[in-house]
Every structure is written in structure tokens, then in C-alpha cells.
Amino acid sequence: MGTVLPLAVGQIRRRPASFVGLAVALLLAVATLTLFGSLVAAQAAAPPAVSRTPVDGPGVMLIAGAFGEIAVLVALFVVVNALGFTVRQQFRDLALLRTVAATPRQVRRLLRAQVTATVLLVAAPGWAVGALAARGFLGALQRRGMAAPGLRIPGAPVAMAVALGVALLVGLAATALGARRITRPTPAAALTADTAGQRRTGVLRLFAGVAVLAGGALLLRLAATRAPGEVDKAGQATMLGALVLLVGLALLGPLAARVLATVLGAPVRVLAPRVGWLADANLRGYAARSSSAVVPVALLVGLSGTMLIMTSTAERAAGAAGIATGVTRATDVWLRGAELGMLVCFAAVSTVNTLVALTADRRREFALLRLVGATRRQLLRMLAVEAVLTTAVGVLLGSAVAATAAGAFARSVTGSVVPAVPVAACVWVLAGAAALTVPGILGTGLRAVGGRVPEAVGGERE
Template sequence: MIGMLAWGQLRRRPGGFAGLAVALTLAVATVTALGALLGAGGGRGEVRGPGVGVIVGAFGEITVLVAFFVALNTLGFALRHQYRDLALLRTVAATPRQIRRLVRRQAALTVVLVAVPGALLGGAAARVFLAALQHRAMAAPDARIGGVLPAAAVAAAVTLLVALAAATLAARQVTAPTPAAALADGSGPDRRPGVVRLLAAGIAFTGGALLVRLAATRPPAEVDKAAQATLLSALVLLVGVALAGPLLVPLVTVPLGRVVRTLLPVAGWQADANLRGHARRQASAVVPIALLGGLSATMAIMTGTALHAVAGPPGGATSATDSWLRQAELGLLGSFGAIATVTTLAALTGERRREFALLRLLGATRPDVLRVVALEAVLTAALGLLLGGAVTAATTVAFSVAATGSPVPTVPVATCLWIAAAAALLTVPTVLAAATAAMRQAPAAVVGSAQE
């Protein structure tokens, strides 16, 4: 019975599960590629760098961690699309345990649907990545990708565990309220984060602070270890930002909103009011931007600082192979972050159909609405960059102390401007496209259907 309900929701709301499906496909593909790379045959010849096993281990840990948070984010929006249906099930005697089983079954079915295409994509990616490693003498010249099936099976199992863990946490937003309260709020609650989430955020911030201290106290001869600690501290601190996002985003929104209101009194006032009113929900869109911006800027500033260091010969932090690996790692994280950003922004904007319709009935034209929405998207990107920038500042200062003895890192301004532009290009077109699609229907028809 629960399996039939889960499959029925997937068929009825494919758009709501699209983001989750893409994220899980990428997870299966990545783990398949890493597993196939680890099992590549051949091993003769001189190899530079950390070795395939170390590379696979580092990429695998980051993949599982980031995939979990992206799956949690995208699954949360999939639940928002069916929140009222799940609330109705609770009013007809469905228990919270049964709802959680239903959500887990939906996640498991999604993994089953994406396992084959993810495995095929992962097999192709493994061959491309192995060729790139061989070109840089980081893998044996005679290494070959053998059978992908065992790696694909492991990847499907790992992705299933990640999806089930994310589903268990995401289901809390449906089962926490009483059935009557859940039915009254048809789009999902907008509450403060719970104690468990705040505790996890505190642990992440504490761990990140300890890693920052570890990076700052490395001697100049161990600049490569300082680089590793810096990157890990940035990732852990950004996890803390993700967990505490519903509290941090409203705090940052207030001063930024005042600036926008001063510069653009009309559109800025409305954009700021909308962003404040949905600040906690908007945190879901801000966090992926913070992840992308924070990691990108950290890598860029850390590399620039290491290149200008005067602490002996180049080490792992400045070598070409290590820089390439960091860029590949950033590309992987960027793919997950882009998926989370696009799907979240599209879902948030699509939920505002009735709001847009009411504005148009009150006299606002479609260009007026799009102008305000575009400004909100710019504010969202700015919020993400500010939070990511705070993490970047803390981590790169620590690395600069270790590498140069000075707390002032070398900042590549042009690269940082490109990062900010990329965040805007990722958010603004996505929001405008989703808003345009949400306003296709006549305003009176949208308001009337919502009241029925």
C-alpha cells in the first residue's frame, strides 16, 4: 500500500522530484566513477602526486557529505509539493511512522529510477577522469577501466543510504505538527530550526574553528598540510552555515535590505519586504550560493597566497597537480551546488503564483513583478556571497598566517569578481524564468483556483 502511494506521488508530481532525481543521478555517477577508477587495472609506471587511492578517498568523502545535504534540500521541496496530501493522510489516521516510511519509499524509488543512467554517466566519467590523471602522470599509463557494474552496485547502495537518511530528516517537517495544523498550512511550516539542528550547527562551527586554528599553527614547511586543513575547515564551517541558515539569513537580510531601500525606494522596499517575510525559507536558496562562493573564493585566495609565499620551495599547496585536483574537486562541488540552487530557486518562485496574481490584480504589470523578483534574486545572491565570504575570510586568514606569517592573504580581485558574477548569473535567470512561467495563467484564474 505504501509503495503504491509513493509511486503514485512520483507519477503525479514529477516536477517536484526533478531536483532530487538530478542530485541523486549525480551522486550515483560520481561514486560509480570513483569506484571504477579505484578498481582500474594496470599499475606500472612512475606516478606523481597523492595516488589514485588517496584521490578517490578524498573525493568520495566530499561527495557523500555534499550529496546528503543537497538531497535533504531537494527532498524538502519535493515534500512541499505534496505537503497537503500528506497532511490529509494524517487526518485519516496515517501515523507519523507511516508517513516517514512513505517519504523513505519515495526516495528509494527515485534512486532506483536514476541508478542506470547514473551508472552509465559514471562509467563515461571514470574513463575521462582516468585519462586526465594519466596525462598529468598521476595514474599508471597502462591503467584501464574494467567492469563498471560492481562500482555501480556500490554507488547505488551508497546513494540509497544517503537518500534514506535525508528522507528521514526531511519527513520531520510533515510529522512534527499536529494533523490539523499540518492541514491548515498547505505549503509546509516556516518554523525556527529545532534544537537538534542547532546543536549540529554548533558542533560544525566548533569543529571548523578547531581546523582553522590547526591551519594557522602549521609551520611554513608544512604549507601543504595547512592548505588541506584550510579547505576542510571551509567545508565544515559551510555545513554549519547550512544548518544555522534559517537563523543567520534573517540577521544578514536586515542591513542589506536597508541599503537596497535607500538605493531603490520603490522596488527595493518591496523586494526587501518579500525577502524578510520569507527569510527562513529563502535560506534554502542562500546556502547553496554560500557553498559555491565560499569554496571557490577560499581556493582562489589560498592559491594566490601560496604562490606569493616566501617559505621555501613549492609544496602541495602550489604544485600544478594539486591545484588541478582542487579545481576538479571544486567542479564536483559546484555541480551539486548548482543543482541545489537552481531547483530551490525554481521551487520557491513557483510557489508564489498566487502572490504574483494578486499583485497583477492590484495594478502591477508583468514587467513590474519581474523587476522586483530580479532584485530579490540579486539580494539572494548577495546574501549567499556574504555568508560564504565570512567563511572565506576566516579560513584564508589562517592559511596566510601559516604560509606567509601575515594575516593578510593575497586576494585575486578579478577571480573574486567572476565568482560574484557567476552567482548572479546562476540566480537571476533562474528566478526570472520561474516567475515568467508562474505568470502564464490569467491572474483571476489563479486566485480563483486557490480559493476553491
């Protein structure tokens, strides 16, 4: 451990851009776990007179469990996605270490040390953000009569310790998976392996993706078969099913990105023969890299669209029947709005982090294109086309998940698979996805295509 820790810290200091996204994702995960853990602790530690006070709604414990279930899963999903990208960015450095006699065990220890150091670095600010959010959220619940007035967030660090432990366990588990591709081949094979994502999707990953999609389909079937009076349970199963489907799409991301890019790229190649052809070739050829950019967009659109359509469908069904359910009462509408805001925040952070890091990591690629005659203006036009295609692929995948999940929910609530779609709200979601994706890629691209070409070609990636 004496040499591993300095190497880990040195790698973080030398490549800070590779770890910023991971640090932000881990901070959000720690804050989210602290937030909902603190709510559970507040209810569990409350005196009997306070805990038995009648409230409007399901109560703090159920809110923290049902509300936090999806939020925590999304936060951890963002962590796994960010960590996988961080490991891929270090692939060549780690392969070089293996050529100078570093063993697979030492490489795994190095990655574990990096994750541990990053988790510990963000632990304190994550705890602070989570504790403040817990107090603010509990206060909002109390003002709406959804929590007992006497509840207080305890000062005991149990929730913080659990948050740190869960974030660390998830990070280490994801590290073990990410290290396999580096430690499995011989050092020479690892050094010459493609790191940009031109490899085919492995059979094991394909099987895992299909299995996860099947699990999501089963959850949506459970949601669709709920009785009309169990709207809240159907809604929870729908959101969980949508998230599982998105995880399955993440596993099948390279394949899905290649197929959709091929379909969408055909008209682009006709309309813009030069930059369009190059942008389409990049998306199809570097499928793993493309999927890293597409998955956060699909996450944003899929979860936001599912919740918006689900709420609109429930409101229309309740209005037609002249009744109010858990998803249509004013207090619970606010609760779901808060949940939607949190999910959008996670997805937006994941989208921006991934796109900025991906584009910045292509500095050497852009320099090589400039060596063979491409101008900065042409490269920016190529990036603009890539940004549009990336947004379109992510929107299509996310919309497919939202439509499937919302159809299952509508089947439970109305007996028909056709949901009520809030067109204006969904348009805002699509506009938000484009506003995050296109400026993120072009803004980073402005810096990545600049600088002196010889230095960019021969230098280190940032």
C-alpha cells in the same frame, strides 16, 4: 506497501517539478561515488607490477581519497538540501493525507518510497556518467604521469553498488529528518501549519548549527597550526573546514538570511519604496524559503573562493621561498582546477534547481498579489529586487566562509592570516553567482506570474 508505492509514483508524476531537482542531485551523487569508487577499484585490482609503477604525485588511491572526500561530501550535501526542499513542497498534501486517517508511519513510508523510486530511476544514468567520468579522469591522470599506464577501470559493479547504497542511505536518513515536522503534530495542526517558512528556527536546529560551526572552526584551527612543510595537509583541512562551516550556515540559514536581509533591505526600501519593501518583507518574513535560495549561492561562493585564494596564497609563498609544493606543481594545479570545476558544477546545479523550484512554487502567491492590484511588471520588478538581495546575502555568507578558511590556510603557509587574493578570479566567481541567481529567478518568474488569476489562485501548485 501495496497502496504506498502507487501513491509515491502518483505524487512524482503529479508534481514532477518538485522532484527534478532531487533527481539531478541524486544523479550527481551516484555519478560522483561511482567515479571515485571506480578509481579506488582500479588501483586495488591492478597487478602488483602495475600498482608499484612510480608515478608523479601522490598516486591514484590518495587522489581518489583526498579529491573524492570533498566532492562526495558536497554531492551528498546537495542531495540533503534538495530532498528537504522536496519534502517541504509536499507538506500540504501530506498533511491532508493525515487528516483522512493516514498514520505517521504511513507518511514516512510514502516519503521513503518516493526517495527509493527516485534513486532507482537515476541509478543507471548515474552509473553511466560516473563510469565515463572515471575513464576520462584516469586517462587525464595517466597523460600527466600521475597514474600508472597499465591501470584500467574494472568492469565489476562493486563501485556502482556502493554508490547506489550510499545515495539511498543518505536519502532515507534525510527523509527521516524531513518527515518529523509533518508527523510530529496532530493532523489538524499539521494542516494549518505554515509551510512557507515563517516559523522560527528551532532550538535543536540552533544548537546543531552552533555545534557544526564549532567543528568547522576546530578544523580550521588544525589547518592553521600545520607546519609550513605540510601545505597539502593544511589545504585539505582548510577545504573540509570550509565545507563544515557551510553546513553550519545551512542549519542556521533562516536566522542568517533574516538578519542579513534586514541589513541589506534597509537601503532597498528607501531606493524602491514599493517593490523594494515587498521584496524585503518576503525575504525576512519567509526566512526558511529564503535560506533555501541563499545556501546554494553561499556554497558556490564559499568553496570556489576558498580554493582560489588558497591556491594563490600557496603559489605566492612558494615563489617567495623559491620552492615547489604539492599545491604549486603544474600537475597538482591541474588537479585542483579539476576539483574546483566539479565543486562549481555541484553548487551551480544546486543553485539553479533550488531557485527555479522556489520561484515556480510561488504561482499562487503571485496570483493573490495580482488580485489586490499588482501588475505583472511590478511583480517582475519585485522578483528582480529579491534576486539581487538573495545574491548579496549568499555572496556575503560565502565570502565570510572563504575569508575565514583562507586566513587559516595563510596562517599555516606564511605565518600571517592575510592571504593572497586573486581579485580577477574572485570577481568571476561573484559574477557567476549573479548570473545563475538573477536569470534563474526572473526566467521562472516570467512563467509563474502569467496565466489566468482565478485558475492560479484556486489551482494546484506545480
